[in-house]
Amino acid sequence: MRIDPTRPVRISRWQAFNGDWLASNRFYVIAEEAEPSPAASLVDLIATRRGQPRSSVEPGPAAFNFQASDLQIGKIDNGGSERIIARYLEAVERAHDLYQRARRNEPIDIVHLLYPGDCVEGNQSQSGRTMWRTDLTVTEQVEVFQHLIYVAVDAFAADAASILVDVVNGNHDESQRFQTTRPGDGWATHAARSVAQGLTRNVDAYGHVEIRTPEPERGYMTVPVGDTTFVVAHGHQWRRGKAMDWWSDQTFHGQGPGGADVLAHGHYHTYELETTRTRTRIQSSTLDGGSNYYRERHGSESRRGALTYLTRAGDVQGVSLV
Structure with a gap:
């Protein structure tokens, strides 16, 4: 409690019956409130805080990414190439629908089509022992993959100002x-290089499309996509769970991946997302029909599909399996 400084002190004097003089002082006091608890103070701060007006955000160079890995065209398991193609076409259709929805909220002029390897089944994996379990020859597998690239390019060609197509080899793609x-x-x-040559035949329709592959002596590449830098690899360069270690080693020794914001890869046939404050690793699922051999041994089957997401200034947003 404390004296109220706004009100006067009343002083009284009087004489008692026995002749003694008495005196009294009357003060007005104010009751002190108890100190609020730390939690109560924070609650009051939150309750009384006024929202700041939102500043206008200029549209940045956002990119729409479609990541399709491990198609393994020609693999016979669980429906074979026909089912792989059908699942891929469905993924492209869903991706285009998501792209159109995203464009309603902001301009997205860049479309990035990624194929991080194992695009065909080939005939070299496991020393060629799986060759019998293919329904297309290698040249037929390659021809189909070329057409699938064209399908994705055509899906976005009329809407995007720039289409970037990035393709790397996986272990199944080895010649x-x-x-x-x-x-x-x-x-x-x-x-991919054959498709690039084909696109040059119609510059009016495809002049805004760029096909990118690594230099011959590298199995991966570090490339810009708008204001985000990608390193695109298949994933057979490291063991399961060691992707970030590989990335760290490349960075420590001054290789190209050190400047990347996003590591996009496949190989392990299941979708994974791993982040640090400034880096994002995106691992593709698979588009093939699965492995009967692996299911026989472990019982596990992968969820099939491609990935879509937006990137801007190194940030990854809205990842979807389509």
Whole structure:
């Protein structure tokens, strides 16, 4: 309690019956409130805080990404190539629908189509022992993959100002293993370069499309997509669970991936997302029909599909399996 300074003090004096003089002082006091608890103070702060007016945000160079890995065209398991193609076409259709929805909220001029390897089944994996379990020859597998790239490009060509198509080889894409050639000696990048040549035949329709593959002596590439930098690899360069270690090693030794914001890869046939404050790793699911051999041993089957997401200034948003 404390004296109220706004009111006067009343002083009284009087004489008692026995002749003694008495005196009294009357004060007006104010009751002090108890100190609020820390939690109560925070609650009051939250309750009384006024929202700040939202500043206008200029549209940045956002990119719409479609990541399709491990198609393994030609693999016979669970419906074979026909089912792989049907699932891919469904994924492209869903991706285009999501792209159209995203464009209602902001301008998105860049479309990024990623194919992080194992685009065909090939005939080199496991020393060629799985060759019998294919329903297309290698040249037929490559031809189909080329057409699937065209399908995705055509789906977005009329809407996007820029289309970037990034293709790397996986272990299944290797053309042969009896000699050690180059990482670029693979069917996926061969198909991509063929598509690039085909697009030059109609510059009016496809002049805004760029096909990118790694230099011949590298199995991965570090490339810009708007204001975000990607490193695109298949994933067979490291063991399961070691992708961030591989990325760290590349960064420590001054290689291209050190400047990347996003590591996009496949190989392990299941969708994964791993983040740090400034880095994001996005692992594709699979589009093939699964492995009967793996299911026989472990019982596990993958959820099939491609991935879509937006990137802006190194940030990854709205990841969906389509």
